Amino acid sequence: MPTVTVEGEKSFEVEAGKKLVLAIEDAGIDILHRCGGNARCTTCRVEILAGEAPAAEALEIERLAREADLPPGTRLSCQIRVSGDLTVKVIGRASAAGITPGTRPMD
Helix, strand or coil: CCEEEECCCCEEECCCCCEHHHHHHHCCCCCCCCCCCCCCCCCCEEEEEEECCCCCCHHHHHHHHCCCCCCCCEEEHHHCECCCCEEEEECCCHHHHCCCCCCCCCC
């Protein structure tokens, strides 16, 4: 099974094919996600620090292109299905925003 490491948090094993946002949330790590996994809001952004995520598809690329000043390697965790070891930095935290994470994204 692939291992996901969240910078400043912990490492955990993830079933291959699971959405990264769900893996992070299921590991008990605070991550913001507001649109239910539809690549609309960009609140579930992560920065890929190490490892390789599957290539971004058109919807994700188009949505991220509307944002300014994103660090290299920024992806939407709701659009990544874990296929190998990854190290990521969670950019949006529900607790920092003072709101609930949002509806659990569909798998």
